[in-house]
Amino acid sequence: xxxxxxxxxxxxxxxxxxxxxxxxxxxxxxxxxxxxxxxxxxxxxxxxxxxxxxxxxxxxxxxxxxxxxxxxxxxxxxxxxxxxxxxxxxxxxxxxxxxxxxxxxxxxxxxxxxxxxxxxxxxxxxxxxxxxxxxxxxxxxxxxxxxxxxxxxxxxxxxxxxxxxxxxxxxxxxxxxxxxxxxxxxxxxxxxxxxxxxxxxxxxxxxxxxxxxxxxxxxxxxxxxxxxxxxxxxxxxxxxxxxxxxxxxxxxxxxxxxxxxxxxxxxxxxxxxxxxxxxxxxxxxxxxxxxxxxxxxxxxxxxxxxxxxxxxxxxxxxxxxxxxxxxxxxxxxxxxxxxxxxxxxxxxxxxxxxxxxxxxxxxxxxxxxxxxxxxxxxxxxxxxxxxxxxxxxxxx
Ligand SMILES: Cc1cc2nc3c(=O)[nH]c(=O)nc-3n(C[C@H](O)[C@H](O)[C@H](O)COP(=O)(O)O)c2cc1C
Numbered sequence: 138x139x140x141x142x143x144x145x146x147x148x149x150x151x152x153x154x155x156x157x158x159x160x161x162x163x164x165x166x167x168x169x170x171x172x173x174x175x176x177x178x179x180x181x182x183x184x185x186x187x188x189x190x191x192x193x194x195x196x197x198x199x200x201x202x203x204x205x206x207x208x209x210x211x212x213x214x215x216x217x218x219x220x221x222x223x224x225x226x227x228x229x230x231x232x233x234x235x236x237x238x239x240x241x242x243x244x245x246x247x248x249x250x251x252x253x254x255x256x257x258x259x260x261x262x263x264x265x266x267x268x269x270x271x272x273x274x275x276x277x278x279x280x281x282x283x284x285x286x287x288x289x290x291x292x293x294x295x296x297x298x299x300x301x302x303x304x305x306x307x308x309x310x311x312x313x314x315x316x317x318x319x320x321x322x323x324x325x326x327x328x329x330x331x332x333x334x335x336x337x338x339x340x341x342x343x344x345x346x347x348x349x350x351x352x353x354x355x356x357x358x359x360x361x362x363x364x365x366x367x368x369x370x371x372x373x374x375x376x377x378x379x380x381x382x383x384x385x386x387x388x389x390x391x392x393x394x395x396x397x398x399x400x401x402x403x404x405x406x407x408x409x410x411x412x413x414x415x416x417x418x419x420x421x422x423x424x425x426x427x428x429x430x431x432x433x434x435x436x437x438x439x440x441x442x443x444x445x446x447x448x449x450x451x452x453x454x455x456x457x458x459x460x461x462x463x464x465x466x467x468x469x470x471x472x473x474x475x476x477x478x479x480x481x482x483x484x485x486x487x488x489x490x491x492x493x494x495x496x497x498x499x500x501x502x503x504x505x506x507x508x509x510x511x512x513x514x515x516x517x518x519x520x521x522x523x524x525x526x527x528x529x530x531x532x533x
Contacts, residue, residue: 139164139167139168140167140168140169141168142169142170142219142315143169143171143172144170145171145172145213145219145220145245145249146160146161146164146172146192146221146222147176147220147222147225147245147246148173148176149175149176149222149224149225150176150178150181151224151225151226151258151259152258152292153224153258153300154182154224156223156224156301157188157223157224158191161192162191163304163308164308164311165193167308172217173197174213174242174245175196175242177200177240180198197209197241198241199240200241210241210244210248211248214245217251218252219254219311219315220253221254221256222242222254223254223284223301224256224257225257226257226258227259229243230255230273230276231272233255233272233276233281234276235272252314254282254311254314255282255283255284256284256301256302256307257301260291260295261295261297262295264298264299265297282310284306284307284310285302286302287301287302287303319362319363320362321364321529322363323363324364324405325364325366325367325402325403326356326359326365326367326404326405326528327367327396327399328355328356328366329352329371329409329410329412330349330353330356330368330370331352331373332346332349332411332413333371333386333388333410334371335388335439336417337421338422339422339424341425348373348374349371349410350375350496351458351498351517351520352409353370353375354517354518354521355521355524356381357377358518358525360381366382367381367382367399367403368382369386369399370383370386371385371392371410372385372387388413388416389413389416390416390439392410393439396408397445397446400450401449401451403453404452405456405528405532406453407456407524408455408457408458411460412442415438416437417435418434418435418437441476443457443478447477454479454480454531454532455476455478456480456482457478457481458481458483458484459482461484462485462486466483469481469501473505478505479505480504480527481503482502483502484498484499497514497516497517498514498520499512499514499515500515500520500523500524502523502524502527504527
């Protein structure tokens with residue numbers, strides 16, 4: 138969850154400073170990059186060498202480090218995803234609240250534009266002092282997350298609030314900040330994926346090269362955003378994440394039957410499946426024998442699932458996909474209109490980097506008003522994000 142994230146761990150002069158070691162180790166275990174910044178008093182409580190060894194990064198202590206660039210506070214602020222100060226003393230809270238920038242950590246805070254979290258630790262009378270309370274309230278007001286101190290026996294012998302929050306609580310809070318917004322919480326999304334198979338005989342079928350990846354990635358992203366997701370999938374080699382309800386089908390007719398059975402109970406349908414337009418008029422039973430002469434297989438059109446759902450929809454958002462090679466915008470606009478869709482994701486499969494079986498796609502999204510949004514080549518995960526952002530706009 139923290140893989141690829143860069144966290145600055147600020148440590149200040151509290152008796153709880155030793156607990157920063159556990160925080161640092163938990164971050165490293167979760168594959169985060171951690172840069173430690175310590176106030177000068179913090180170095181009296183815990184050795185910078187310990188933190189340097191555990192983080193694998195140079196530790197900045199006190200004021201500006203002569204070995205690093207003079208603008209290191211700006212570079213670090215630009216690069217890091219989060220600043221967590223744990224433990225945070227009454228002093229650093231006061232400095233943050235009043236814009237005092239007299240050492241590296243307090244200067245970094247002012248230059249920092251990403252998420253800032255502080256976990257206070259101090260004596261109960263300090264923690265409940267009006268000045269400290271006001272400073273914390275002010276910081277919370279301007280968007281700093283404050284992880285409340287725990288209650289119990291304090292190092293000074295007093296009892297009450299002021300203990301550094303449990304390391305598990307701090308880690309959980311940090312992780313939750315990187316979790317995607319649960320923007321589809323309470324919404325039910327029906328997604329189709331894969332290439333349908335139209336049987337010619339018991340052993341052969343007509344299909345297409347779709348791997349199903351786009352639909353599966355969409356299902357994962359919708360789930361991450363908190364939606365209840367049902368994925369209706371033609372055969373693929375993919376596995377959806379556990380909390381996604383998977384219904385396996387083979388043919389276009391089975392896809393239709395399953396979609397129609399679910400559609401009314403859903404908020405949105407995203408038809409990413411590559412469903413056959415034609416199916417054999419008659420399926421041979423058994424195996425067609427090789428006869429050494431031309432064989433004619435008559436095809437009939439399959440039922441148009443998108444068009445049927447476009448007609449059937451009440452308040453659902455219906456999203457179609459169009460894989461086109463010529464007159465692409467006109468064809469896609471026509472499809473959108475004829476099928477009463479809310480938007481269509483257009484895939485120019487003649488372009489390099491777009492289409493079946495790739496990890497990337499090049500899409501345009503056309504909405505009901507005819508607006509065309511064009512996107513550069515993107516990984517399918519990013520494409521899923523763009524599509525679901527638009528679905529969200531239509532749902533709310
Ligand atoms: C043994 C000892 C323990 C301390 N524990 C705390 C503490 O838990 N919280 C706090 O706010 N200050 C505590 N202080 C006071 C701070 O270290 C002091 O205010 C210092 O100036 C904080 O500087 P800093 O915020 O730059 O680290 C303690 C001081 C000592 C000597």
